[in-house]
Amino acid sequence: MTAKKILCATIIIVCSMNCFAQQQKQNAIANLYSINNVGLIEGEAGSAFQLETINGLKYKSWFAGVGLGLDFYRIRTVPLFAHIRKEFGKTVNRFFLFGDAGIDFGWRTDKETKQFPVNDKLKNGFYAQAGAGYTFRLSPVNNLSFSLGYSYKTLTEFGSNYTYIGYGAEAMPVKDSKISYHLNRFVIKAGFEF
Protein backbone atom coordinates (compact mmCIF):
# COMPACT_ATOMS: atom_id res chain seq x y z
CA MET A 1 0.00 0.00 0.00
CA THR A 2 2.90 2.31 0.79
CA ALA A 3 4.30 1.57 -2.61
CA LYS A 4 0.98 2.43 -4.21
CA LYS A 5 0.82 5.81 -2.47
CA ILE A 6 4.40 6.63 -3.41
CA LEU A 7 3.64 5.78 -7.01
CA CYS A 8 0.58 8.03 -7.17
CA ALA A 9 2.37 10.92 -5.50
CA THR A 10 5.28 10.58 -7.88
CA ILE A 11 3.11 10.65 -10.98
CA ILE A 12 1.62 13.95 -9.81
CA ILE A 13 5.02 15.41 -8.94
CA VAL A 14 6.52 14.35 -12.27
CA CYS A 15 3.73 15.96 -14.23
CA SER A 16 4.22 19.20 -12.30
CA MET A 17 7.98 19.08 -12.68
CA ASN A 18 7.79 18.57 -16.40
CA CYS A 19 5.83 21.78 -16.81
CA PHE A 20 8.46 23.67 -14.84
CA ALA A 21 11.27 21.98 -16.73
CA GLN A 22 9.97 23.18 -20.05
CA GLN A 23 9.82 26.76 -18.80
CA GLN A 24 13.21 26.87 -17.09
CA LYS A 25 15.42 25.33 -19.73
CA GLN A 26 16.08 28.60 -21.46
CA ASN A 27 17.75 30.49 -18.63
CA ALA A 28 18.86 28.37 -15.71
CA ILE A 29 22.36 26.93 -15.47
CA ALA A 30 21.15 23.85 -13.64
CA ASN A 31 17.98 22.74 -15.36
CA LEU A 32 15.19 20.55 -14.21
CA TYR A 33 15.40 17.41 -16.26
CA SER A 34 13.24 14.33 -16.56
CA ILE A 35 14.14 10.85 -17.79
CA ASN A 36 11.34 8.36 -18.39
CA ASN A 37 12.37 4.84 -19.23
CA VAL A 38 10.75 1.63 -20.19
CA GLY A 39 12.96 -1.39 -19.73
CA LEU A 40 13.22 -5.07 -20.40
CA ILE A 41 14.77 -7.10 -17.61
CA GLU A 42 16.41 -10.42 -18.32
CA GLY A 43 17.46 -12.79 -15.58
CA GLU A 44 17.40 -16.37 -14.45
CA ALA A 45 13.66 -16.18 -13.99
CA GLY A 46 13.10 -14.95 -17.54
CA SER A 47 11.94 -11.60 -18.86
CA ALA A 48 10.03 -8.85 -17.15
CA PHE A 49 9.17 -5.22 -17.74
CA GLN A 50 10.40 -2.24 -15.86
CA LEU A 51 9.14 1.33 -15.84
CA GLU A 52 10.85 4.26 -14.22
CA THR A 53 10.76 8.01 -14.06
CA ILE A 54 13.75 9.99 -12.85
CA ASN A 55 13.54 13.68 -12.17
CA GLY A 56 16.26 16.01 -11.03
CA LEU A 57 18.76 18.67 -12.00
CA LYS A 58 21.09 18.71 -14.98
CA TYR A 59 24.26 20.72 -14.74
CA LYS A 60 26.59 20.70 -17.72
CA SER A 61 27.37 17.00 -18.31
CA TRP A 62 26.09 15.85 -14.96
CA PHE A 63 22.60 14.87 -13.97
CA ALA A 64 21.39 13.90 -10.49
CA GLY A 65 17.86 13.05 -9.53
CA VAL A 66 15.39 10.88 -7.72
CA GLY A 67 13.70 8.01 -9.47
CA LEU A 68 10.69 5.84 -8.94
CA GLY A 69 9.93 2.69 -10.84
CA LEU A 70 7.92 -0.43 -11.23
CA ASP A 71 9.82 -3.68 -11.45
CA PHE A 72 7.95 -6.83 -12.35
CA TYR A 73 10.83 -9.27 -12.17
CA ARG A 74 9.84 -12.30 -10.05
CA ILE A 75 8.16 -10.16 -7.36
CA ARG A 76 6.49 -6.85 -8.13
CA THR A 77 8.40 -4.07 -6.43
CA VAL A 78 8.53 -0.29 -6.48
CA PRO A 79 12.11 0.98 -6.34
CA LEU A 80 12.72 4.49 -5.02
CA PHE A 81 16.28 5.49 -5.77
CA ALA A 82 18.88 8.18 -6.19
CA HIS A 83 20.23 8.47 -9.72
CA ILE A 84 23.40 9.98 -11.06
CA ARG A 85 24.55 10.24 -14.68
CA LYS A 86 27.64 11.55 -16.41
CA GLU A 87 27.65 12.33 -20.10
CA PHE A 88 30.72 12.29 -22.28
CA GLY A 89 31.46 14.10 -25.54
CA LYS A 90 30.70 17.46 -27.00
CA THR A 91 28.33 16.50 -29.74
CA VAL A 92 24.56 16.66 -29.40
CA ASN A 93 24.44 12.87 -29.23
CA ARG A 94 26.38 11.62 -26.24
CA PHE A 95 27.58 8.53 -24.49
CA PHE A 96 26.77 8.32 -20.75
CA LEU A 97 27.30 6.24 -17.63
CA PHE A 98 24.71 5.99 -14.89
CA GLY A 99 24.17 4.54 -11.44
CA ASP A 100 21.15 4.08 -9.16
CA ALA A 101 20.82 3.08 -5.52
CA GLY A 102 17.82 3.08 -3.25
CA ILE A 103 15.04 1.23 -1.50
CA ASP A 104 12.97 -1.51 -3.07
CA PHE A 105 9.39 -1.56 -1.80
CA GLY A 106 7.51 -4.82 -2.11
CA TRP A 107 4.05 -4.51 -3.63
CA ARG A 108 2.22 -7.78 -3.80
CA THR A 109 -0.30 -8.35 -6.52
CA ASP A 110 -3.85 -9.06 -5.44
CA LYS A 111 -3.54 -12.52 -6.89
CA GLU A 112 -0.50 -13.29 -4.78
CA THR A 113 -2.12 -11.89 -1.66
CA LYS A 114 -5.23 -13.96 -2.14
CA GLN A 115 -3.56 -17.13 -3.23
CA PHE A 116 -0.68 -17.24 -0.80
CA PRO A 117 -1.64 -15.43 2.39
CA VAL A 118 0.98 -17.38 4.33
CA ASN A 119 3.67 -15.01 3.07
CA ASP A 120 2.07 -12.29 5.05
CA LYS A 121 4.84 -9.74 5.46
CA LEU A 122 7.27 -8.12 3.10
CA LYS A 123 10.39 -6.34 4.21
CA ASN A 124 11.68 -3.68 1.87
CA GLY A 125 14.99 -4.37 0.22
CA PHE A 126 17.84 -2.73 -1.64
CA TYR A 127 17.81 -1.65 -5.24
CA ALA A 128 20.72 -0.75 -7.51
CA GLN A 129 21.46 -0.35 -11.17
CA ALA A 130 24.53 0.67 -13.14
CA GLY A 131 25.19 0.85 -16.83
CA ALA A 132 25.94 2.84 -19.93
CA GLY A 133 23.92 4.33 -22.72
CA TYR A 134 23.62 6.80 -25.54
CA THR A 135 21.37 9.80 -26.04
CA PHE A 136 20.09 11.14 -29.31
CA ARG A 137 18.84 14.68 -29.60
CA LEU A 138 15.35 14.88 -31.01
CA SER A 139 14.93 18.62 -30.50
CA PRO A 140 16.59 21.31 -28.40
CA VAL A 141 14.61 20.14 -25.39
CA ASN A 142 13.89 16.49 -26.06
CA ASN A 143 16.23 13.52 -26.16
CA LEU A 144 15.87 9.84 -26.79
CA SER A 145 18.13 7.44 -24.91
CA PHE A 146 19.06 3.79 -24.98
CA SER A 147 20.98 2.12 -22.21
CA LEU A 148 22.18 -1.22 -21.00
CA GLY A 149 23.07 -2.17 -17.47
CA TYR A 150 23.18 -4.47 -14.54
CA SER A 151 20.30 -4.39 -12.07
CA TYR A 152 20.09 -5.81 -8.57
CA LYS A 153 17.20 -5.93 -6.13
CA THR A 154 16.54 -7.64 -2.83
CA LEU A 155 13.40 -8.33 -0.85
CA THR A 156 12.46 -10.47 2.15
CA GLU A 157 9.19 -12.27 2.75
CA PHE A 158 8.10 -13.54 6.13
CA GLY A 159 5.50 -16.23 6.55
CA SER A 160 4.64 -19.48 8.28
CA ASN A 161 5.41 -23.00 7.33
CA TYR A 162 4.59 -26.49 8.40
CA THR A 163 7.68 -28.38 7.45
CA TYR A 164 7.19 -31.83 8.81
CA ILE A 165 9.19 -34.91 9.63
CA GLY A 166 7.53 -38.02 11.04
CA TYR A 167 3.86 -38.77 11.45
CA GLY A 168 1.48 -36.36 13.15
CA ALA A 169 1.76 -33.46 10.73
CA GLU A 170 -1.64 -32.23 11.78
CA ALA A 171 -0.41 -31.32 15.21
CA MET A 172 2.79 -29.65 14.19
CA PRO A 173 3.22 -26.16 15.53
CA VAL A 174 3.26 -23.27 13.11
CA LYS A 175 6.71 -21.83 12.64
CA ASP A 176 8.04 -18.72 11.05
CA SER A 177 9.84 -18.77 7.78
CA LYS A 178 11.84 -16.23 5.86
CA ILE A 179 12.62 -16.05 2.19
CA SER A 180 15.35 -13.68 1.08
CA TYR A 181 15.53 -12.77 -2.57
CA HIS A 182 18.75 -11.44 -4.13
CA LEU A 183 18.01 -10.96 -7.77
CA ASN A 184 20.62 -10.24 -10.43
CA ARG A 185 19.51 -9.12 -13.86
CA PHE A 186 20.47 -7.41 -17.10
CA VAL A 187 18.33 -4.50 -18.13
CA ILE A 188 17.97 -2.74 -21.45
CA LYS A 189 16.10 0.54 -21.45
CA ALA A 190 14.70 3.08 -23.84
CA GLY A 191 13.93 6.52 -22.52
CA PHE A 192 12.35 9.80 -23.42
CA GLU A 193 14.05 12.80 -21.82
CA PHE A 194 13.11 16.43 -21.58
Next chain:
Amino acid sequence: MVLLTLIIAFTGCMKDKIRYTYQISTPIYEPLTKFRESIKSTPAISISTPGKIGVFGKYIFMSETGVGIHIIDNSDPSNPKNISFINIPGNQDFAIRGNAMYADAYSDLVSFDISDPTKVITKNFDANVFPYNSIYFYGSSTDPDSINAIVGWSTRDTTVDYSPNNSGRVYPVVFSGCPNCYTLAAVPTAYSSTVSSGVVTGTNGSLSRFTIINDYLYTVDYSNLNTYSIANPFQPSYSNQVMVDYHVETIYPFKDKLFVGTNNGVYMYDIQASPGNPVLNGEFTHMRGCDPVIADNNYAYVTINDSSACLGFNNELQVVNIQDLNNSFLVQSYQLTHPIGLSKDSNNLFVCDGKDGLKVFNANDVNNLQMIADLKDAEVYDVIAMNGLAIVLAKNGLYEYDYSDISNIHLIGKL
Protein backbone atom coordinates in the same frame (compact mmCIF):
# COMPACT_ATOMS: atom_id res chain seq x y z
CA MET B 1 18.64 -6.20 -31.86
CA VAL B 2 22.29 -7.22 -31.54
CA LEU B 3 22.30 -5.83 -28.02
CA LEU B 4 19.18 -7.71 -27.10
CA THR B 5 20.61 -10.93 -28.47
CA LEU B 6 23.76 -10.43 -26.45
CA ILE B 7 21.78 -9.81 -23.29
CA ILE B 8 19.71 -12.92 -23.72
CA ALA B 9 22.85 -14.89 -24.50
CA PHE B 10 24.51 -13.75 -21.30
CA THR B 11 21.45 -14.11 -19.11
CA GLY B 12 22.74 -17.50 -18.07
CA CYS B 13 25.51 -15.71 -16.21
CA MET B 14 22.98 -13.95 -14.02
CA LYS B 15 21.89 -16.10 -11.11
CA ASP B 16 19.25 -15.25 -8.55
CA LYS B 17 20.09 -16.13 -5.01
CA ILE B 18 17.07 -17.10 -2.94
CA ARG B 19 17.57 -18.24 0.63
CA TYR B 20 14.75 -20.00 2.42
CA THR B 21 15.06 -19.96 6.20
CA TYR B 22 12.58 -22.03 8.10
CA GLN B 23 12.20 -24.32 11.06
CA ILE B 24 11.92 -28.07 10.89
CA SER B 25 9.88 -29.64 13.66
CA THR B 26 10.42 -33.23 14.58
CA PRO B 27 7.92 -34.90 16.90
CA ILE B 28 8.97 -36.26 20.28
CA TYR B 29 7.14 -39.44 21.12
CA GLU B 30 6.36 -41.31 24.27
CA PRO B 31 4.12 -44.30 25.08
CA LEU B 32 0.43 -43.52 24.97
CA THR B 33 0.00 -44.74 28.55
CA LYS B 34 2.47 -42.15 29.78
CA PHE B 35 1.00 -39.58 27.44
CA ARG B 36 -2.44 -40.10 28.93
CA GLU B 37 -1.07 -39.68 32.42
CA SER B 38 -0.06 -36.16 31.47
CA ILE B 39 -3.70 -35.21 30.88
CA LYS B 40 -4.52 -33.54 34.17
CA SER B 41 -4.91 -30.25 35.97
CA THR B 42 -1.89 -28.02 36.26
CA PRO B 43 -1.41 -24.52 37.62
CA ALA B 44 -2.65 -21.77 35.31
CA ILE B 45 -0.46 -20.97 32.32
CA SER B 46 -0.49 -17.84 30.22
CA ILE B 47 -2.88 -17.65 27.30
CA SER B 48 -0.97 -17.94 24.07
CA THR B 49 -3.10 -19.32 21.23
CA PRO B 50 -6.77 -19.11 22.23
CA GLY B 51 -8.90 -21.63 20.40
CA LYS B 52 -12.49 -22.04 21.50
CA ILE B 53 -14.59 -20.80 24.31
CA GLY B 54 -17.35 -22.02 26.56
CA VAL B 55 -19.17 -20.78 29.65
CA PHE B 56 -20.27 -22.91 32.54
CA GLY B 57 -21.61 -21.15 35.60
CA LYS B 58 -19.10 -18.65 36.84
CA TYR B 59 -16.31 -20.27 34.83
CA ILE B 60 -15.06 -19.62 31.34
CA PHE B 61 -13.34 -22.50 29.61
CA MET B 62 -10.96 -21.47 26.85
CA SER B 63 -8.97 -23.95 24.83
CA GLU B 64 -5.32 -23.36 24.16
CA THR B 65 -5.16 -24.74 20.66
CA GLY B 66 -3.64 -28.20 20.68
CA VAL B 67 -2.41 -27.86 24.25
CA GLY B 68 -5.30 -27.90 26.71
CA ILE B 69 -7.99 -25.83 28.36
CA HIS B 70 -7.69 -22.73 30.52
CA ILE B 71 -10.17 -22.36 33.34
CA ILE B 72 -11.04 -18.78 34.14
CA ASP B 73 -12.96 -17.68 37.20
CA ASN B 74 -15.37 -15.07 35.91
CA SER B 75 -17.16 -14.31 39.18
CA ASP B 76 -16.17 -10.72 38.62
CA PRO B 77 -16.25 -10.00 34.85
CA SER B 78 -14.27 -6.85 35.41
CA ASN B 79 -11.48 -8.96 36.81
CA PRO B 80 -11.44 -12.44 35.27
CA LYS B 81 -8.85 -14.72 36.83
CA ASN B 82 -6.97 -17.45 35.07
CA ILE B 83 -7.04 -20.03 37.86
CA SER B 84 -6.13 -23.36 36.35
CA PHE B 85 -5.20 -25.30 33.25
CA ILE B 86 -5.99 -28.78 32.05
CA ASN B 87 -3.16 -30.22 30.03
CA ILE B 88 -4.74 -32.01 27.04
CA PRO B 89 -2.33 -32.40 24.12
CA GLY B 90 -4.11 -32.37 20.80
CA ASN B 91 -7.22 -30.72 22.21
CA GLN B 92 -9.46 -28.58 20.04
CA ASP B 93 -12.98 -28.84 21.43
CA PHE B 94 -14.93 -29.51 24.56
CA ALA B 95 -18.44 -29.55 25.98
CA ILE B 96 -19.70 -29.51 29.54
CA ARG B 97 -22.74 -30.89 31.31
CA GLY B 98 -23.09 -31.05 35.04
CA ASN B 99 -19.83 -32.20 36.55
CA ALA B 100 -18.68 -33.83 33.35
CA MET B 101 -16.55 -32.31 30.64
CA TYR B 102 -15.83 -34.03 27.34
CA ALA B 103 -12.79 -33.08 25.32
CA ASP B 104 -10.82 -34.45 22.43
CA ALA B 105 -7.18 -35.38 22.87
CA TYR B 106 -6.11 -36.04 19.33
CA SER B 107 -8.37 -38.94 18.38
CA ASP B 108 -9.46 -39.84 21.92
CA LEU B 109 -12.62 -38.65 23.63
CA VAL B 110 -11.70 -37.91 27.23
CA SER B 111 -14.25 -37.57 30.04
CA PHE B 112 -13.37 -35.44 33.04
CA ASP B 113 -14.93 -34.86 36.41
CA ILE B 114 -14.80 -31.09 36.87
CA SER B 115 -16.52 -30.90 40.23
CA ASP B 116 -13.46 -28.95 41.35
CA PRO B 117 -12.32 -27.04 38.24
CA THR B 118 -8.86 -26.58 39.71
CA LYS B 119 -8.44 -30.31 40.21
CA VAL B 120 -10.19 -32.09 37.40
CA ILE B 121 -10.09 -35.86 37.39
CA THR B 122 -9.64 -37.82 34.20
CA LYS B 123 -12.34 -40.45 34.25
CA ASN B 124 -12.36 -42.20 30.94
CA PHE B 125 -10.72 -42.52 27.51
CA ASP B 126 -12.66 -43.59 24.47
CA ALA B 127 -9.92 -44.53 22.06
CA ASN B 128 -9.74 -43.35 18.48
CA VAL B 129 -13.27 -42.00 18.22
CA PHE B 130 -11.97 -39.07 16.13
CA PRO B 131 -9.91 -41.02 13.62
CA TYR B 132 -9.51 -37.95 11.37
CA ASN B 133 -7.40 -36.53 14.17
CA SER B 134 -5.47 -39.66 14.93
CA ILE B 135 -1.77 -39.34 15.35
CA TYR B 136 -0.99 -42.57 17.11
CA PHE B 137 -3.61 -45.15 16.16
CA TYR B 138 -1.89 -45.58 12.86
CA GLY B 139 -1.62 -49.35 13.13
CA SER B 140 -3.96 -52.08 14.12
CA SER B 141 -3.00 -52.01 17.79
CA THR B 142 -5.02 -50.12 20.36
CA ASP B 143 -2.81 -51.18 23.29
CA PRO B 144 -1.73 -47.87 24.84
CA ASP B 145 1.58 -49.37 25.97
CA SER B 146 2.62 -50.28 22.48
CA ILE B 147 1.57 -47.02 20.86
CA ASN B 148 3.61 -43.84 20.74
CA ALA B 149 2.07 -40.41 20.98
CA ILE B 150 3.52 -37.02 20.17
CA VAL B 151 4.28 -35.09 23.34
CA GLY B 152 6.35 -32.28 21.94
CA TRP B 153 8.43 -31.01 19.11
CA SER B 154 12.10 -30.56 18.57
CA THR B 155 12.66 -27.60 16.35
CA ARG B 156 15.74 -26.51 14.50
CA ASP B 157 16.41 -23.63 12.16
CA THR B 158 17.38 -24.44 8.62
CA THR B 159 18.52 -22.27 5.76
CA VAL B 160 18.71 -23.58 2.24
CA ASP B 161 19.47 -22.07 -1.11
CA TYR B 162 16.54 -22.29 -3.40
CA SER B 163 17.13 -22.60 -7.11
CA PRO B 164 13.80 -22.20 -8.79
CA ASN B 165 13.51 -22.93 -12.43
CA ASN B 166 10.21 -21.18 -12.66
CA SER B 167 9.79 -17.44 -12.87
CA GLY B 168 7.56 -17.04 -9.86
CA ARG B 169 8.02 -16.61 -6.18
CA VAL B 170 8.89 -19.13 -3.53
CA TYR B 171 6.03 -20.46 -1.46
CA PRO B 172 6.50 -22.28 1.83
CA VAL B 173 5.17 -25.79 2.18
CA VAL B 174 1.82 -25.64 3.92
CA PHE B 175 -0.37 -28.48 5.03
CA SER B 176 -3.88 -27.13 4.98
CA GLY B 177 -6.26 -29.36 6.84
CA CYS B 178 -9.63 -28.96 8.44
CA PRO B 179 -9.95 -25.20 8.93
CA ASN B 180 -11.68 -25.43 12.24
CA CYS B 181 -9.52 -28.11 13.70
CA TYR B 182 -6.33 -26.30 14.49
CA THR B 183 -6.63 -22.64 13.79
CA LEU B 184 -8.53 -19.75 15.17
CA ALA B 185 -9.52 -18.76 11.70
CA ALA B 186 -12.56 -20.92 11.78
CA VAL B 187 -13.67 -21.26 15.35
CA PRO B 188 -17.67 -20.51 16.54
CA THR B 189 -19.65 -18.76 19.59
CA ALA B 190 -21.62 -19.52 22.70
CA TYR B 191 -25.17 -19.86 23.79
CA SER B 192 -27.00 -19.68 27.02
CA SER B 193 -26.57 -22.50 29.40
CA THR B 194 -29.50 -24.87 29.40
CA VAL B 195 -30.91 -26.94 32.19
CA SER B 196 -32.54 -30.29 31.73
CA SER B 197 -33.29 -32.90 34.35
CA GLY B 198 -31.75 -30.50 36.84
CA VAL B 199 -28.36 -30.74 35.13
CA VAL B 200 -26.80 -27.59 33.72
CA THR B 201 -25.23 -27.72 30.30
CA GLY B 202 -22.45 -25.32 29.42
CA THR B 203 -22.68 -22.84 26.59
CA ASN B 204 -20.19 -23.08 23.78
CA GLY B 205 -19.14 -20.52 21.23
CA SER B 206 -20.35 -20.66 17.64
CA LEU B 207 -17.06 -22.15 16.49
CA SER B 208 -17.50 -25.23 18.62
CA ARG B 209 -17.49 -28.70 17.14
CA PHE B 210 -18.94 -30.28 20.29
CA THR B 211 -22.36 -29.66 21.76
CA ILE B 212 -24.65 -31.31 24.28
CA ILE B 213 -28.43 -31.55 24.34
CA ASN B 214 -29.88 -33.43 27.28
CA ASP B 215 -28.25 -36.85 27.50
CA TYR B 216 -26.42 -36.71 24.19
CA LEU B 217 -23.08 -35.37 23.12
CA TYR B 218 -22.91 -34.37 19.47
CA THR B 219 -19.60 -33.87 17.71
CA VAL B 220 -18.72 -33.09 14.14
CA ASP B 221 -15.60 -34.11 12.33
CA TYR B 222 -14.44 -33.49 8.79
CA SER B 223 -17.56 -35.02 7.30
CA ASN B 224 -19.71 -36.64 10.00
CA LEU B 225 -22.09 -35.86 12.81
CA ASN B 226 -21.40 -38.26 15.68
CA THR B 227 -23.71 -38.95 18.59
CA TYR B 228 -22.77 -40.31 22.00
CA SER B 229 -25.05 -41.10 24.87
CA ILE B 230 -23.88 -39.54 28.09
CA ALA B 231 -26.68 -40.86 30.25
CA ASN B 232 -23.86 -42.33 32.25
CA PRO B 233 -21.83 -39.12 32.39
CA PHE B 234 -18.36 -40.61 32.66
CA GLN B 235 -18.93 -43.50 30.30
CA PRO B 236 -19.96 -42.00 26.96
CA SER B 237 -21.25 -44.61 24.59
CA TYR B 238 -21.28 -44.32 20.84
CA SER B 239 -24.78 -44.03 19.48
CA ASN B 240 -24.77 -43.06 15.84
CA GLN B 241 -22.91 -41.47 12.98
CA VAL B 242 -24.41 -39.49 10.11
CA MET B 243 -22.54 -38.42 7.03
CA VAL B 244 -23.20 -34.69 6.62
CA ASP B 245 -20.96 -33.25 3.91
CA TYR B 246 -17.30 -32.65 3.37
CA HIS B 247 -15.62 -29.75 5.13
CA VAL B 248 -17.87 -29.71 8.20
CA GLU B 249 -16.88 -26.92 10.53
CA THR B 250 -19.25 -26.20 13.41
CA ILE B 251 -22.31 -27.40 15.25
CA TYR B 252 -24.90 -25.24 17.01
CA PRO B 253 -27.79 -26.47 19.15
CA PHE B 254 -31.15 -24.72 19.28
CA LYS B 255 -34.04 -26.37 21.06
CA ASP B 256 -34.44 -29.76 19.38
CA LYS B 257 -32.43 -28.84 16.32
CA LEU B 258 -28.79 -29.09 15.41
CA PHE B 259 -27.32 -26.65 12.90
CA VAL B 260 -24.19 -27.92 11.24
CA GLY B 261 -22.06 -25.38 9.40
CA THR B 262 -19.96 -26.54 6.47
CA ASN B 263 -17.93 -24.86 3.76
CA ASN B 264 -20.86 -25.14 1.40
CA GLY B 265 -23.88 -24.48 3.56
CA VAL B 266 -25.87 -25.24 6.67
CA TYR B 267 -27.44 -28.60 7.44
CA MET B 268 -30.30 -28.77 9.93
CA TYR B 269 -30.97 -31.93 11.93
CA ASP B 270 -33.95 -32.80 14.07
CA ILE B 271 -33.40 -34.74 17.28
CA GLN B 272 -36.88 -34.51 18.74
CA ALA B 273 -38.04 -37.95 17.68
CA SER B 274 -34.80 -39.74 18.29
CA PRO B 275 -32.07 -37.78 20.07
CA GLY B 276 -29.56 -40.53 19.46
CA ASN B 277 -30.22 -40.58 15.77
CA PRO B 278 -30.35 -37.08 14.26
CA VAL B 279 -32.42 -36.81 11.11
CA LEU B 280 -31.69 -34.35 8.35
CA ASN B 281 -34.50 -31.84 8.30
CA GLY B 282 -33.31 -29.27 5.79
CA GLU B 283 -30.33 -27.59 4.27
CA PHE B 284 -29.29 -24.25 2.95
CA THR B 285 -26.38 -23.94 0.55
CA HIS B 286 -24.26 -20.89 0.01
CA MET B 287 -21.11 -19.88 -1.76
CA ARG B 288 -18.01 -21.60 -0.47
CA GLY B 289 -16.42 -20.15 2.64
CA CYS B 290 -15.70 -20.73 6.30
CA ASP B 291 -19.07 -20.84 7.90
CA PRO B 292 -20.12 -20.70 11.55
CA VAL B 293 -23.88 -20.60 12.13
CA ILE B 294 -26.31 -19.77 14.93
CA ALA B 295 -30.09 -19.74 14.94
CA ASP B 296 -33.24 -18.62 16.69
CA ASN B 297 -36.88 -19.55 16.20
CA ASN B 298 -37.19 -18.04 12.75
CA TYR B 299 -33.78 -17.30 11.32
CA ALA B 300 -30.31 -18.75 11.02
CA TYR B 301 -27.40 -16.32 10.99
CA VAL B 302 -24.45 -17.51 8.97
CA THR B 303 -21.09 -15.86 8.58
CA ILE B 304 -19.02 -16.67 5.54
CA ASN B 305 -15.40 -15.64 5.31
CA ASP B 306 -12.58 -16.01 2.87
CA SER B 307 -10.08 -17.88 5.01
CA SER B 308 -7.76 -19.62 2.61
CA ALA B 309 -8.38 -23.01 4.26
CA CYS B 310 -12.01 -22.84 3.10
CA LEU B 311 -11.15 -21.62 -0.39
CA GLY B 312 -13.75 -18.88 -0.11
CA PHE B 313 -13.75 -15.40 -1.58
CA ASN B 314 -16.62 -13.71 0.23
CA ASN B 315 -17.00 -12.02 3.58
CA GLU B 316 -20.57 -11.60 4.59
CA LEU B 317 -23.27 -12.24 7.12
CA GLN B 318 -26.29 -14.06 5.74
CA VAL B 319 -29.71 -14.21 7.34
CA VAL B 320 -31.68 -17.31 6.37
CA ASN B 321 -35.36 -17.87 6.97
CA ILE B 322 -35.76 -21.29 8.64
CA GLN B 323 -39.42 -21.15 9.59
CA ASP B 324 -39.85 -24.10 7.25
CA LEU B 325 -36.65 -26.09 7.44
CA ASN B 326 -37.49 -27.88 4.22
CA ASN B 327 -37.74 -24.57 2.42
CA SER B 328 -35.17 -22.30 4.02
CA PHE B 329 -34.19 -19.30 1.96
CA LEU B 330 -31.84 -16.36 2.06
CA VAL B 331 -33.43 -13.21 3.45
CA GLN B 332 -30.60 -10.76 3.35
CA SER B 333 -26.79 -10.53 3.08
CA TYR B 334 -24.52 -8.01 4.74
CA GLN B 335 -20.96 -7.36 3.61
CA LEU B 336 -18.38 -7.46 6.38
CA THR B 337 -14.59 -7.56 6.58
CA HIS B 338 -13.87 -11.08 7.80
CA PRO B 339 -16.80 -12.34 9.89
CA ILE B 340 -16.22 -15.39 12.05
CA GLY B 341 -18.01 -16.27 15.29
CA LEU B 342 -21.35 -14.81 16.30
CA SER B 343 -23.93 -14.87 19.03
CA LYS B 344 -27.43 -13.55 19.57
CA ASP B 345 -29.22 -12.45 22.69
CA SER B 346 -32.75 -11.18 22.26
CA ASN B 347 -32.63 -8.81 19.27
CA ASN B 348 -28.96 -8.10 19.68
CA LEU B 349 -26.68 -9.84 17.22
CA PHE B 350 -22.96 -9.92 17.98
CA VAL B 351 -20.58 -10.63 15.10
CA CYS B 352 -16.82 -11.04 15.37
CA ASP B 353 -15.38 -9.39 12.29
CA GLY B 354 -11.76 -10.44 12.65
CA LYS B 355 -9.34 -7.53 12.64
CA ASP B 356 -12.27 -5.17 12.27
CA GLY B 357 -13.42 -5.97 15.81
CA LEU B 358 -16.76 -6.83 17.34
CA LYS B 359 -19.87 -5.49 15.66
CA VAL B 360 -23.24 -5.40 17.39
CA PHE B 361 -26.45 -5.17 15.37
CA ASN B 362 -30.08 -4.64 16.22
CA ALA B 363 -31.68 -7.63 14.51
CA ASN B 364 -35.28 -6.62 15.10
CA ASP B 365 -35.69 -6.24 11.33
CA VAL B 366 -33.54 -8.87 9.65
CA ASN B 367 -34.02 -7.14 6.33
CA ASN B 368 -32.31 -4.12 7.68
CA LEU B 369 -29.86 -4.84 10.48
CA GLN B 370 -28.83 -1.69 12.27
CA MET B 371 -25.34 -1.47 13.71
CA ILE B 372 -25.44 -0.48 17.35
CA ALA B 373 -21.76 -0.67 18.17
CA ASP B 374 -18.47 -1.12 16.37
CA LEU B 375 -15.88 -2.16 18.93
CA LYS B 376 -12.35 -2.28 17.57
CA ASP B 377 -10.43 -3.22 20.69
CA ALA B 378 -8.98 -6.43 19.33
CA GLU B 379 -8.86 -8.95 16.52
CA VAL B 380 -11.79 -11.14 17.53
CA TYR B 381 -12.96 -14.63 16.62
CA ASP B 382 -15.84 -15.71 18.75
CA VAL B 383 -18.37 -14.37 21.21
CA ILE B 384 -20.83 -15.64 23.76
CA ALA B 385 -23.48 -13.06 24.59
CA MET B 386 -25.86 -13.69 27.43
CA ASN B 387 -27.37 -11.88 30.36
CA GLY B 388 -25.89 -8.52 29.40
CA LEU B 389 -22.34 -9.81 29.16
CA ALA B 390 -20.52 -10.49 25.89
CA ILE B 391 -17.50 -12.74 26.38
CA VAL B 392 -15.26 -12.32 23.39
CA LEU B 393 -12.42 -14.55 22.27
CA ALA B 394 -9.68 -12.48 20.71
CA LYS B 395 -6.34 -13.25 19.17
CA ASN B 396 -4.62 -11.91 22.25
CA GLY B 397 -6.95 -13.24 24.94
CA LEU B 398 -10.34 -12.59 26.41
CA TYR B 399 -12.45 -9.41 26.34
CA GLU B 400 -15.68 -8.84 28.24
CA TYR B 401 -18.26 -6.22 27.30
CA ASP B 402 -21.21 -5.08 29.36
CA TYR B 403 -24.26 -4.61 27.13
CA SER B 404 -26.91 -4.44 29.85
CA ASP B 405 -27.48 -0.94 28.50
CA ILE B 406 -27.40 -1.64 24.77
CA SER B 407 -26.85 2.01 23.99
CA ASN B 408 -23.72 1.99 26.11
CA ILE B 409 -21.78 -1.18 25.37
CA HIS B 410 -18.43 -0.93 27.02
CA LEU B 411 -15.40 -3.03 27.83
CA ILE B 412 -15.33 -4.02 31.47
CA GLY B 413 -12.61 -6.63 31.65
CA LYS B 414 -9.91 -8.42 29.73
CA LEU B 415 -7.44 -11.19 30.29
